[in-house]
Amino acid sequence: MRKIMTRFAILILSVFTVSAGATAATIPLMMKSFPNISSTTIELLMTIPSLGIIAFTPVSNWVADLISVKKTIMTGLVLIFLGGVIPAVTVNFLLIFASRIILGLGTGLLMSFSQSLIIQLYQGREQQRMLGLSSVFQGLGMFVMTYAAGVLLNSGWQMSYWVYLIVLPIILLVGVYVPKTVGKVTDSNQSEIVTDSKKIDSKIWTLALFAFLFNATFAFISIKFALLVVSRNYGTAADASTLLGLMAFAMAAGGFIFMFVQKHWFKFTTAIGLGFATISFLILTISRSLMLSGIGVILVGISVSIFMASMVANINRMTSASQVAFSTSVVMTCANVGTLLSPYFAKTLSNLFDNQEAGFTFEAGLIIFAILFVIATFVGMNYSKLEYKNSSDLSNNMNAQN
Numbered sequence: 105m106r107k108i109m110t111r112f113a114i115l116i117l118s119v120f121t122v123s124a125g126a127t128a129a130t131i132p133l134m135m136k137s138f139p140n141i142s143s144t145t146i147e148l149l150m151t152i153p154s155l156g157i158i159a160f161t162p163v164s165n166w167v168a169d170l171i172s173v174k175k176t177i178m179t180g181l182v183l184i185f186l187g188g189v190i191p192a193v194t195v196n197f198l199l200i201f202a203s204r205i206i207l208g209l210g211t212g213l214l215m216s217f218s219q220s221l222i223i224q225l226y227q228g229r230e231q232q233r234m235l236g237l238s239s240v241f242q243g244l245g246m247f248v249m250t251y252a253a254g255v256l257l258n259s260g261w262q263m264s265y266w267v268y269l270i271v272l273p274i275i276l277l278v279g280v281y282v283p284k285t286v287g288k289v290t291d292s293n294q295s296e297i298v299t300d301s302k303k304i305d306s307k308i309w310t311l312a313l314f315a316f317l318f319n320a321t322f323a324f325i326s327i328k329f330a331l332l333v334v335s336r337n338y339g340t341a342a343d344a345s346t347l348l349g350l351m352a353f354a355m356a357a358g359g360f361i362f363m364f365v366q367k368h369w370f371k372f373t374t375a376i377g378l379g380f381a382t383i384s385f386l387i388l389t390i391s392r393s394l395m396l397s398g399i400g401v402i403l404v405g406i407s408v409s410i411f412m413a414s415m416v417a418n419i420n421r422m423t424s425a426s427q428v429a430f431s432t433s434v435v436m437t438c439a440n441v442g443t444l445l446s447p448y449f450a451k452t453l454s455n456l457f458d459n460q461e462a463g464f465t466f467e468a469g470l471i472i473f474a475i476l477f478v479i480a481t482f483v484g485m486n487y488s489k490l491e492y493k494n495s496s497d498l499s500n501n502m503n504a505q506n
Contacts (some may be wrong), residue, residue, distance in 0.1 A: 119245030124153035134259040156208020184212025188268025216433035239359030239409035247352035304385030312438035319442030331499035354405025375480035
């Protein structure tokens with residue numbers, strides 16, 4: 105029973121890596137409550153947590169060295185709770201703005217560990233299953249939090265922020281069931297803790313670049329999809345919002361698909377994730393109906409789960425066990441930078457080719473994903489050359505299982 109609860113405690117952390125957007129529906133009502141604040145500044149409340157995530161994700165590893173991984177995770181959860189509920193108890197906009205930054209800082213503290221702990225604690229098929237379930241928890245958890253916030257919204261925008269009360273039992277769960285020594289890694293040939301845990305291999309920087317480009321391009325769906333639907337006259341903004349809601353379920357489905365793909369074609373998992381992304385953007389580029397666009401959106405959600413889970417799996421195979429946590433934080437940080445800069449990335453592409461149509465943005469994204477897909481396929485064919493030299497035993501075990 106304790107092992108099951110430990111697994112649950114680790115998996116549930118993935119939900120809070122994306123919880124900042126759970127209260128996005130409060131923005132219109134907040135604009136009415138703060139008429140003297142510009143709409144752009146109020147909208148920034150939903151994206152400003154990214155700055156905290158970017159700042160504290162790499163810092164989390166140094167914090168963990170000082171106070172332990174478990175205490176770092178619990179500190180992150182406490183900050184998420186405080187940053188989450190403050191808007192529910194105050195109408196001071198500056199304080200609300202600061203609380204969103206605090207939320208991002210807390211998310212940054214636990215983000216890399218939500219994935220790296222799976223790599224460190226589990227091996228073989230169990231590791232594959234946990235990585236897949238992490239995506240499932242993330243998708244379904246985000247849906248539940250967003251839905252709950254929407255229900256609470258009927259009683260006023262401040263009520264929606266009470267959804268972050270869910271963090272309290274999770275803090276208790278982590279405190280009871282996550283071992284105190286979790287996250288400590290020792291060399292297989294030595295009893296002492298490995299000291300090069302902050303070293304970053306060049307292969308990890310390549311993964312970080314892939315994560316940056318993927319997120320910067322994937323986020324086109326958030327900033328341009330509604331405009332695409334409306335500008336092509338086959339739906340309304342509300343229709344677009346409904347379709348985007350399907351992504352949470354698609355991400356959950358992507359977690360199960362990842363487990364199957366990783367089991368049978370682990371070398372090409374990243375390429376398969378990018379393949380889903382390429383097909384999805386192709387569909388969105390040619391779509392003139394809500395049904396076809398819905399299929400595109402679902403494939404986008406699946407691609408996100410497969411791709412991001414594959415990044416973590418690749419880190420495990422391409423670096424030493426002691427470097428997994430910090431390497432994961434670097435890749436996740438670059439992914440979040442990509443998300444943050446996506447609007448500027450899209451604008452730059454539009455200006456460069458002098459085409460401001462929403463459809464062009466997806467055409468550009470299609471080309472980017474297609475190029476990344478080709479590169480990832482080539483990497484898959486030469487994957488054994490990229491694996492960390494001491495991970496050969498693990499690779500052989502995985503191949504035997506496959």
